[in-house]
Amino acid sequence: MAIQRRTLFKDRVTELRRGRQARGSRRKQGGMAVTGGASRRRLMQGNEAIVEGAIAAGVRFYAGYPISPATEIIELMSKRLPEVGGRCLQMEDEMAAMAAVIGAAVAGAKAMTASSGPGISLKQENVGFAVMVEIPCLIVNVMRGGPSTGLPTLPAQMDVMQARWGVHGDHPTIALAPWSVRECFDLTVRAVNLSERFRTPVYLLSDATLAHLREMVTLPAPGELELVERPRPSGNKRDYVPYRPGPNLVPPMADFGEGYRWHPDSNVHDEYGFPAATRPEVADSLVRRLCDKVNLYADEIVQVEERHLDDAEVAVFAYGSVARAAAQAVADARAEGKRVGLLRPLTLWPFPDQAVARVAERVKCIVVAEMNLGQLVHEVKRASEGRCRVVSVNRIDGLMMEPREVEARLQEVL
Amino acid sequence: MAALAPAANMAELLQRYFLIERLPTLWCPGCGIGTGAAAFMRAFDRLGLDRDKTVMVNGIGCSGRVGAYLDFDVIKGTHGRSLAFATGIKVWRPELKVVAIMGDGDSAAIGGNHLIHAARRNIGIVAVVFNNRTYGMTGGQYSPTTGAGDAASTAPFGNIEQPFDLCKVVAAAGGTFVARGTIYHVRQLTTIFEHALQHKGFAFVEVISQCPMYYGRYNKQGGAAEMLRWQRDHTINVKAAAKLGAQELGDRMLIGELVNEQRPEYAEEYMKIVTQAQARQGGQG
Numbered sequence: 001m002a003i004q005r006r007t008l009f010k011d012r013v014t015e016l017r018r019g020r021q022a023r024g025s026r027r028k029q030g031g032m033a034v035t036g037g038a039s040r041r042r043l044m045q046g047n048e049a050i051v052e053g054a055i056a057a058g059v060r061f062y063a064g065y066p067i068s069p070a071t072e073i074i075e076l077m078s079k080r081l082p083e084v085g086g087r088c089l090q091m092e093d094e095m096a097a098m099a100a101v102i103g104a105a106v107a108g109a110k111a112m113t114a115s116s117g118p119g120i121s122l123k124q125e126n127v128g129f130a131v132m133v134e135i136p137c138l139i140v141n142v143m144r145g146g147p148s149t150g151l152p153t154l155p156a157q158m159d160v161m162q163a164r165w166g167v168h169g170d171h172p173t174i175a176l177a178p179w180s181v182r183e184c185f186d187l188t189v190r191a192v193n194l195s196e197r198f199r200t201p202v203y204l205l206s207d208a209t210l211a212h213l214r215e216m217v218t219l220p221a222p223g224e225l226e227l228v229e230r231p232r233p234s235g236n237k238r239d240y241v242p243y244r245p246g247p248n249l250v251p252p253m254a255d256f257g258e259g260y261r262w263h264p265d266s267n268v269h270d271e272y273g274f275p276a277a278t279r280p281e282v283a284d285s286l287v288r289r290l291c292d293k294v295n296l297y298a299d300e301i302v303q304v305e306e307r308h309l310d311d312a313e314v315a316v317f318a319y320g321s322v323a324r325a326a327a328q329a330v331a332d333a334r335a336e337g338k339r340v341g342l343l344r345p346l347t348l349w350p351f352p353d354q355a356v357a358r359v360a361e362r363v364k365c366i367v368v369a370e371m372n373l374g375q376l377v378h379e380v381k382r383a384s385e386g387r388c389r390v391v392s393v394n395r396i397d398g399l400m401m402e403p404r405e406v407e408a409r410l411q412e413v414l
Numbered sequence: 415m416a417a418l419a420p421a422a423n424m425a426e427l428l429q430r431y432f433l434i435e436r437l438p439t440l441w442c443p444g445c446g447i448g449t450g451a452a453a454f455m456r457a458f459d460r461l462g463l464d465r466d467k468t469v470m471v472n473g474i475g476c477s478g479r480v481g482a483y484l485d486f487d488v489i490k491g492t493h494g495r496s497l498a499f500a501t502g503i504k505v506w507r508p509e510l511k512v513v514a515i516m517g518d519g520d521s522a523a524i525g526g527n528h529l530i531h532a533a534r535r536n537i538g539i540v541a542v543v544f545n546n547r548t549y550g551m552t553g554g555q556y557s558p559t560t561g562a563g564d565a566a567s568t569a570p571f572g573n574i575e576q577p578f579d580l581c582k583v584v585a586a587a588g589g590t591f592v593a594r595g596t597i598y599h600v601r602q603l604t605t606i607f608e609h610a611l612q613h614k615g616f617a618f619v620e621v622i623s624q625c626p627m628y629y630g631r632y633n634k635q636g637g638a639a640e641m642l643r644w645q646r647d648h649t650i651n652v653k654a655a656a657k658l659g660a661q662e663l664g665d666r667m668l669i670g671e672l673v674n675e676q677r678p679e680y681a682e683e684y685m686k687i688v689t690q691a692q693a694r695q696g697g698q699g
Contacts, residue, residue, distance in 0.1 A: 061502070061505075061506055063502060079691075082687050082688045082690075082691035082692070083691045083692060083694070083695045084692075085688060085692060087505050087506060087684060087688070089501070089502075089505060091498065091501070091531075092527050092528065092531040093527060095495060095498065096495065096497075096498035096501070096527070096528055096531070097498075099491065099492070099495040099498035099499045099501075099502065100498050100499070100501050100502030100505070101502060102489075102491075102499060102502065103471070103489070103499040103500060103501065103502025103503040103504075103506070104502040104503065104505065104506035105502075106489060106499075106502075106503065107469070107502070107503045107506045107507045107510070108507070109506045111502070111506075125492050125495075126492055126495065129491065129492050256469045256487040256503060256507070256510070257466070257467055257469055257487065257503075257507050257509075257510045258466070259466035260487065261465075261485055261486055261487055262487060263481065263482065263487075263488045263489075263490060264488075264489050264490065265482070265490040266490060266491070266492065267490070274436065275482070
């Protein structure tokens with residue numbers, strides 16, 4: 001154990017040195033690579049890809065608070081956003097950061113914040129506010145081990161249920177989980193688009209591994225990206241009814257300061273934004289609509305990647321950085337002639353019920369690999385409805401899940 | 415929008431800025447918040463400001479319902495976070511006038527951190543605090559401005575905490591406009607609001623208000639009229655006070671403009687950074 005710790009420490013020192021070198025070289029480039037268009041091929045870390053993805057998606061406002069392992073995001077934003085006409089605020093605390101994001105979003109900005117477990121816990125009251133008054137924004141959680149301050153700079157996937165239920169009260173959740181640096185970029189763009197389309201906060205769930213992982217990526221040119229804008233009202237400003245749902249149940253959202261004069265009120269409110277706590281039918285229809293506007297369109301939100309599932313007897317369900325180990329384990333097992341496959345959700349919420357059900361129909365067992373003590377495994381069990389066995393493989397010690405751990409579990413169930 | 419002539423009377427003021435269909439207010443009889451809100455709108459009206467370039471942020475509590483009756487863009491935010499919401503709005507749209515209306519529990523307890531940091535940044539927000547020394551909405555608990563020895567529903571044996579002097583707190587944190595008024599001195603309060611609305615930077619106005627229903631009842635201060643008299647007898651204009659010694663001042667609170675100075679405003683400073691960064695980039699992005 002002692003040796004292992006020492007090796008780990010040495011690796012991390014090397015990684016830190018490399019990081020410092022890379023940061024140095026980035027300074028020399030002056031951050032030109034992306035906007036300059038000369039070279040869209042770059043070596044970058046996950047946190048950096050999130051920054052570039054957000055800017056490419058049109059995010060022009062960031063408010064945050066320093067916290068490992070998300071800090072690079074606010075550091076890079078503080079340089080990049082002014083360059084593209086945006087603003088980056090370091091607020092006095094996490095609650096203020098979330099509130100400032102909402103303020104800017106109400107005034108028309110595509111806005112975001114990023115943090116890690118302890119900070120995400122603090123943000124919850126205003127995440128709930130954004131859900132209730134329907135403010136689009138992006139929240140990046142670079143997951144580290146918990147509970148509490150836990151493992152400050154080491155990876156985990158312990159916040160996947162917090163993303164779903166951290167906010168009190170019934171509400172929908174959209175949460176995406178990238179597994180590579182390039183996907184950090186792509187899913188950040190998608191998360192911003194989804195938040196705009198559905199007028200709701202969207203989580204991007206990264207982790208400490210992806211945050212600091214460096215990979216060569218070729219970024220798409222700005223014109224290649226499809227960007228979504230929130231529905232905005234048209235017509236006479238005096239006729240604006242702020243919470244009258246448009247098509248797809250999403251009401252059009254006016255920017256503050258344009259004369260629409262509306263009240264985002266987090267109490268249960270009617271179509272006019274008037275508090276309506278004593279009108280049961282209003283309370284009922286509002287919360288149902290908030291959930292339905294997302295859940296009825298789950299098909300369009302859920303993305304999964306499937307590998308070798310056609311003939312698989314056993315499937316591995318894995319997401320985020322753990323899916324890298326799972327993919328390797330599956331490839332190794334197949335090289336040995338084992339009929340195994342991989343189901344990798346890119347969307348964790350809404351949960352990919354149908355994809356899991358389809359797989360559960362065909363395999364005898366699903367192995368759920370997670371860096372927690374078993375959180376999404378319960379969702380897999382629910383969605384598979386007893387059609388197959390569901391077992392877990394877990395790791396919570398701050399070290400990455402390795403392919404051999406997944407392979408060992410596969411051997412047990414094959 | 416062309417500026418209108420100032421409203422001739424209260425009925426016209428109400429008609430112009432308030433959502434008449436949402437009246438009556440939820441405030442108790444004798445509460446000072448409505449008088450203070452009307453004074454604020456009177457000041458706004460006198461200045462002929464464009465309401466569609468003015469946005470408001472409210473918190474939670476009795477003062478947190480002011481915005482509910484106003485025909486403006488109003489965020490009715492979470493408890494204590496008004497200034498943080500307002501900061502996001504102001505930095506994104508520096509040309510807007512941003513007003514945060516809070517209470518003492520809202521701004522000084524749960525939102526105390528945001529208050530001192532907004533003051534420190536000198537961000538262009540008009541921050542109004544209705545200080546009635548209690549949590550009225552939840553039934554009269556003690557707040558950070560409740561006096562030591564006062565009674566409250568959560569201090570049945572007397573409050574053992576020392577109160578904040580909010581103006582001193584904000585001034586110490588770097589607020590560039592700090593003023594205190596009372597509901598009794600409503601004309602002076604209106605003038606203070608006018609100056610606060612014209613100030614470039616963080617403008618803080620503490621309004622000493624009365625809550626006869628809870629604070630007044632628990633502390634045997636009588637009804638609204640007696641509490642207003644108390645405001646008259648326990649305050650002194652800051653200019654008059656300058657001529658008096660500490661002994662003559664007694665326990666009277668200073669009212670008027672306590673701080674009024676110029677320092678760079680935050681959103682404006684941030685926009686300089688944007689201009690510089692974009693110039694360095696050669697206008698890219």
